[in-house]
Amino acid sequence: xxxxxxxxxxxxxxxxxxxxxxxxxxxxxxxxxxxxxxxxxxxxxxxxxxxxxxxxxxxxxxxxxxxxxxxxxxxxxxxxxxxxxxxxxxxxxxxxxxxxxxxxxxxxxxxxxxxxxxxxxxxxxxxxxxxxxxxxxxxxxxxxxxxxxxxxxxxxxxxxxxxxxxxxxxxxxxxxxxxxxxxxxxxxxxxxxxxxxxxxxxxxxxxxxxxxxxxxxxxxxxxxxxxxxxxxxxxx
Amino acid sequence: xxxxxxxxxxxxxxxxxxxxxxxxxxxxxxxxxxxxxxxxxxxxxxxxxxxxxxxxxxxxxxxxxxxxxxxxxxxxxxxxxxxxxxxxxxxxxxxxxxxxxxxxxxxxxxxxxxxxxxxxxxxxxxxxxxxxxxxxxxxxxxxxxxxxxxxxxxxxxxxxxxxxxxxxxxxxxxxxxxxxxxxxxxxxxxxxxxxxxxxxxxxxxxxxxxxxxxxxxxxxxxxxxxxxxxxxxxxxxxxxxxxxxxxxxxxxxxxxxxxxx
Ligand SMILES: Nc1ncnc2c1ncn2[C@@H]1O[C@H](COP(=O)(O)OP(=O)(O)OP(=O)(O)O)[C@@H](O)[C@H]1O
Ligand SMILES: [Mg+2]
Numbered sequence: 001x002x003x004x005x006x007x008x009x010x011x012x013x014x015x016x017x018x019x020x021x022x023x024x025x026x027x028x029x030x031x032x033x034x035x036x037x038x039x040x041x042x043x044x045x046x047x048x049x050x051x052x053x054x055x056x057x058x059x060x061x062x063x064x065x066x067x068x069x070x071x072x073x074x075x076x077x078x079x080x081x082x083x084x085x086x087x088x089x090x091x092x093x094x095x096x097x098x099x100x101x102x103x104x105x106x107x108x109x110x111x112x113x114x115x116x117x118x119x120x121x122x123x124x125x126x127x128x129x130x131x132x133x134x135x136x137x138x139x140x141x142x143x144x145x146x147x148x149x150x151x152x153x154x155x156x157x158x159x160x161x162x163x164x165x166x167x168x169x170x171x172x173x174x175x176x177x178x179x180x181x182x183x184x185x186x187x188x189x190x191x192x193x194x195x196x197x198x199x200x201x202x203x204x205x206x207x208x209x210x211x212x213x214x215x216x217x218x219x220x221x222x223x224x225x226x227x228x229x230x231x232x233x234x235x236x
Numbered sequence: 237x238x239x240x241x242x243x244x245x246x247x248x249x250x251x252x253x254x255x256x257x258x259x260x261x262x263x264x265x266x267x268x269x270x271x272x273x274x275x276x277x278x279x280x281x282x283x284x285x286x287x288x289x290x291x292x293x294x295x296x297x298x299x300x301x302x303x304x305x306x307x308x309x310x311x312x313x314x315x316x317x318x319x320x321x322x323x324x325x326x327x328x329x330x331x332x333x334x335x336x337x338x339x340x341x342x343x344x345x346x347x348x349x350x351x352x353x354x355x356x357x358x359x360x361x362x363x364x365x366x367x368x369x370x371x372x373x374x375x376x377x378x379x380x381x382x383x384x385x386x387x388x389x390x391x392x393x394x395x396x397x398x399x400x401x402x403x404x405x406x407x408x409x410x411x412x413x414x415x416x417x418x419x420x421x422x423x424x425x426x427x428x429x430x431x432x433x434x435x436x437x438x439x440x441x442x443x444x445x446x447x448x449x450x451x452x453x454x455x456x457x458x459x460x461x462x463x464x465x466x467x468x469x470x471x472x473x474x475x476x477x478x479x480x481x482x483x484x485x486x487x488x489x490x491x492x493x494x495x496x497x
Contacts, residue, residue, distance in 0.1 A: 131331070133327060133329055133331040134331050134332075134333060136293055136327075136331065137325070137327060137331035137332075138333075138344075139293060139320075140291050140293060140320060140324075140325040141320060141321070141324075141325075141344065141345040141348065141392070141396075142316075142317040142318065142319075142320030142321040142345070142348065142349065143317075143348050144317065144348070147348050151344070151347075151348075152333060155333070155335035155336070156333060156334060156335050158335065232376065233334045233335065233376045233378050234375075234376050234377075234378030234379035235334060235378045
C-alpha cells in the first residue's frame with residue numbers, strides 16, 4: 001500500500017497487519033545479528049584502543065607522545081569518513097576475507113571499521129573522567145600500571161563506559177540499516193527495496209516501528225545497567 | 237639518635253606556561269623514627285609537592301631523600317614499587333575506590349603486593365577492627381561519612397604494616413569532632429606500631445594536638461623547625477608569626493565577641 005494512492009490512516013492500519021509482519025521477522029533477525037556481532041567487535045577493539053589512547057596521553061600512565069599523536073590522527077581520519085563511504089571502501093576488504101563483497105558478514109566489517117574509532121574515542125573520554133587522585137593513590141601504594149588499568153581505571157569508570165557503549169550500539173544499529181542498501185539484508189534492506197523502490201509505505205512504516213522499538217530497548221537496558229551499578233556503589 | 241627521614245637540599249620547579257615556578261627551593265628536613273612530625277604552610281607553599289617528592293609521585297629536580305637506609309631518589313622502578321608498599325599515604329579527599337567495598341579497598345594494597353588470600357583476610361579484619369570499621373566492611377565508600385572514609389584511607393595505609401606514613405591534609409575536609417577522632421587514631425597507630433608519621437596540614441590545632449616537632453614551609457624553604465611549643469611561643473618566620481598570631485586571636489576574648497581583627 002502506498003501513500004500515493006491511499007490515505008495516511010489506511011497506510012498506518014495496513015502497516016500493522018500480520019501479512020506485513022510475517023515477512024519482517026527474518027530481516028529483524030539479520031539486523032540483530034549484524035548489530036550484535038559488530039557491537040562485540042567494536043567493544044573489544046574500542047576498549048583496547050581507548051585504553052591505549054588514555055595511557056599514552058601526555059598526562060597518562062605511560063606518556064608516548066609520538067604514538068599518541070599518530071594514533072589520534074589516524075582515528076580522526078577514519079572518523080571523518082561518512083558511513084556510506086566506509087562501506088564502499090570496505091568492499092574489497094570484505095571480498096578478501098569472505099570471497100564476496102556483499103551480504104551480512106561483509107557489511108559487519110564496514111560497520112566495525114566505522115564504529116571502532118568512534119567507540120575508542122568515547123572510551124578514552126570516559127577513562128579521562130576518572131578522578132586523578134584515585135590513580136595517584138593506587139600509584140602511592142605501589143601498583144603496577146597493569147593493576148591500575150584493570151583494578152582501578154576500568155572498574156571505576158564502568159558506568160560511564162556502559163553509557164558510551166549504549167550510544168555506540170545505537171549508532172551500529174542505524175548503520176546496519178544503511179548497510180541494507182549494499183546487500184547486507186536486514187530491516188534497512190526491506191525499507192529500501194519495498195519502501196523506496198516499490199512505494200510500499202506500509203512496510204516502510206513497520207520498519208520504522210521496529211527501529212524505534214530497538215533503540216528504546218537498547219537505551220533502556222544501558223540506562224538500567226549503569227544505574228544499577230551506580231546504586232550498588234551508593235553513588236546515586 | 238640519627239634521623240629516619242633525611243631530606244637535603246631538595247629542589248623542585250614546575251614550568252606552567254613555560255615560566256619557572258620554584259616550588260621547593262632547597263628543603264632540608266630531618267624526621268626521627270617513631271615521631272609525628274608536622275609540616276605547616278599556607279596554601280600553595282608546596283606542602284603536597286614535598287610529600288609527593290618523598291614517594292616519587294613527583295620527580296624532584298635535585299637533592300637527596302633518605303628513608304632509613306634507602307636512598308629514595310636512586311631507586312629503580314621495581315625497587316620503587318617495593319618501597320611504596322612499605323610507605324602509606326593518606327589524602328585530604330580520601331581517594332578511595334568507589335567500585336570496591338570497604339573490605340576490597342583495604343585489601344587492595346595487599347593484593348598488589350602478592351600477599352596470600354588467607355593472610356589478606358586476616359589482616360584486613362584486624363585493621364578494620366583497629367580503625368573501627370568492622371561493621372562497614374561490605375559497604376561501598378559512597379555510603380560512608382567523611383570520617384568513616386578517612387578511616388578506610390588510614391586502614392588502607394597501615395594494612396601493609398609500613399614504617400612510615402605521609403598524611404597530606406588528612407583532616408582538612410572533616411568537621412572538628414571527626415578531626416579529633418582521626419587525629420586520635422593517627423596517634424594510636426603511631427604509639428602502637430611505632431609508625432613514623434609526616435603530618436602535612438594548614439591546621440594549627442591539628443599540629444598542636446598531634447605533633448611533638450614541626451617545621452614551617454615558606455617560599456620553598458623550611459624557615460623554621462623545632463618543638464611545636466617553641467615555635468608557637470617564639471616564632472621566627474613570617475608564616476610562624478602569622479600562625480601564632482592567628483592562634484592567639486582565636487583564644488582572645490575579643491574574637492569571641494565578634495569584634496574581629
Ligand atoms: N603539576 C603541577 N604543574 C604546575 N604547577 C604545579 C603543579 N603542582 C603544583 N603546582 C604549583 O606548585 C605550588 C605548590 O603546590 P602544592 O600543591 O604543593 O601546595 P600546597 O602547599 O600543598 O597547598 P594546599 O595547602 O592548597 O594543598 C602551587 O603554586 C601550585 O600551583
Ligand atoms: Mg596540598
